[in-house]
Amino acid sequence: MSSFIALDVETANPNMSSICQIGVVKFVDSSIVDECGGYINPEDTFSDFNKLIHGIDEETVSTASTFPEIYESIIKALEGDILTTYTCFDTVALNRACDKYRLPRFQYRYVDASRVVRHTWDKYARDGFGLAVVATDLGIRFNHHNALEDARVAGLILVEAVKQSGIPLEKWIYKAARCIDLSRDNVPPPTIKRKGNPEGHLTGEVVVFTGDLSMPRIQAATIAAECGCDVDDGVTKRTTMLVVGHQDIRALAGKDKSSKHIKAEKLIRDGHCMCIISETDFVKMIEI
Numbered sequence: 001m002s003s004f005i006a007l008d009v010e011t012a013n014p015n016m017s018s019i020c021q022i023g024v025v026k027f028v029d030s031s032i033v034d035e036c037g038g039y040i041n042p043e044d045t046f047s048d049f050n051k052l053i054h055g056i057d058e059e060t061v062s063t064a065s066t067f068p069e070i071y072e073s074i075i076k077a078l079e080g081d082i083l084t085t086y087t088c089f090d091t092v093a094l095n096r097a098c099d100k101y102r103l104p105r106f107q108y109r110y111v112d113a114s115r116v117v118r119h120t121w122d123k124y125a126r127d128g129f130g131l132a133v134v135a136t137d138l139g140i141r142f143n144h145h146n147a148l149e150d151a152r153v154a155g156l157i158l159v160e161a162v163k164q165s166g167i168p169l170e171k172w173i174y175k176a177a178r179c180i181d182l183s184r185d186n187v188p189p190p191t192i193k194r195k196g197n198p199e200g201h202l203t204g205e206v207v208v209f210t211g212d213l214s215m216p217r218i219q220a221a222t223i224a225a226e227c228g229c230d231v232d233d234g235v236t237k238r239t240t241m242l243v244v245g246h247q248d249i250r251a252l253a254g255k256d257k258s259s260k261h262i263k264a265e266k267l268i269r270d271g272h273c274m275c276i277i278s279e280t281d282f283v284k285m286i287e288i
Helices: 048-054 067-078 089-100 113-120 131-137 147-165 169-175 217-226 259-269 279-287
Strands: 004-011 019-028 031-039 082-085 109-112 206-210 241-244 275-278
Touching: 004 048, 004 067, 004 089, 004 147, 019 067, 019 089, 019 147, 031 147, 048 279, 067 089, 082 089, 082 147, 082 169, 109 113, 109 169, 113 147, 131 147, 131 217, 147 169, 206 217, 206 259, 217 279, 241 259, 241 279, 259 275, 275 279
Parallel strands: 004 082, 082 109, 206 241, 241 275
Antiparallel strands: 004 019, 019 031
């Protein structure tokens, strides 16, 4: 297997140029040979949501280097190697940071590890291919939303996908960018169902979401699963928690509550142990 660099970044807010942490891990012959990373002062504000995700704030990065100060080090780290990230988020963030500081964009050969995963395993082709989910399925334990940890795991997942597919990494540079065949009979339909992290502080909870959330529902499901919750796509007697976002009255066929909400209330009246909470309260529960 060719040598490659796995890279991950965290950002301070929804502006993707606001990189506040970076992790870089070098692989040779499927093994880690070097790694480095650290905080970056994004010279920007931190949003509450991003701080909830990675735990980094203004004080954490107050004495850290800025992106221009580590720019040459990143060039040196990427030199001559294939770069992989898990989804294109990190490469877009790098480009946005370069643009912010009027620096030339990085040049590299690139493989999106998430697309290799989606090409290799049918069950991830449509959905459910998040880093934490695939890592759990492969038995890889890590501290999610730490840039160095995420880079390491992205690299390990890529190594396993290359082994399983039998396709050399060099060929994935071109193959990963091609359209993913979703017409295969064994490609499952989209679902947000997740198995919870057995060591999460909400282990044992079975969560269902309804209404419009402030984040994509797939992202909410992944966060809930990282905290230990199993996530289902419908209310059943197994459900322990219904998380309610904004309800679009136009989509409720004249009702003031969704069918999930109505079913949950009926189960509660029948004696089932379940709570109905707002998305805001659920976010607070995750913070705990």
